[in-house]
Amino acid sequence: MFRCLLAIGFVSMLVASLAACNSLGSTPTSHVHADFASEIVPYFTERVKVVQFTDMSTGPVMEWEWDLDGDGRVDSTKQHPRKQYSKNGLYTVTLTVRGPLPEDVDTITKDDCIEIVGCPT
Secondary structure (H helix, E strand, O other): OHHHHHHHHHHHHHHHHHHHHHOOOOOOOOOOEOOEEEEEEOOOOOOOEEEEEEEOOEOOOOEEEEEOOOOOOOOEOOOOOEEEEOOOEEEEEEEEEEOOOOOOEEEEEEEEEEEEOOOOO
16 A cells, blocks of 8 residues: 555656646646545534544645535634534535645535434424
8 A cells, every 4th residue: 555655646746747847937726736534523412413624635735714514605714623513414515725825726625525414403
């Protein structure tokens, strides 16, 4: 497994280097790439489910904007937020990350990535 990770990293670096060589005089559109993982946190009440979000973005990320319930509003600006869900349903999550330069912006949306069940509604 360790060798596979090294090989993948090497190929990614090689592809990035080739892309940079092929775009002489131009700058890349973004040096940051948004990604995240999530997991339900054990909690002692049946009324609320708590989900821990882990930022897995790459690059020089300096700001995070999380929409944790798919309503289009920023719910958190923490790097690794937690969210309490009290209603059953499927939730879409969006993470936007920003780096030091104006063009260093990337967004990832995972549709219906959180499913909450077992809460009284």
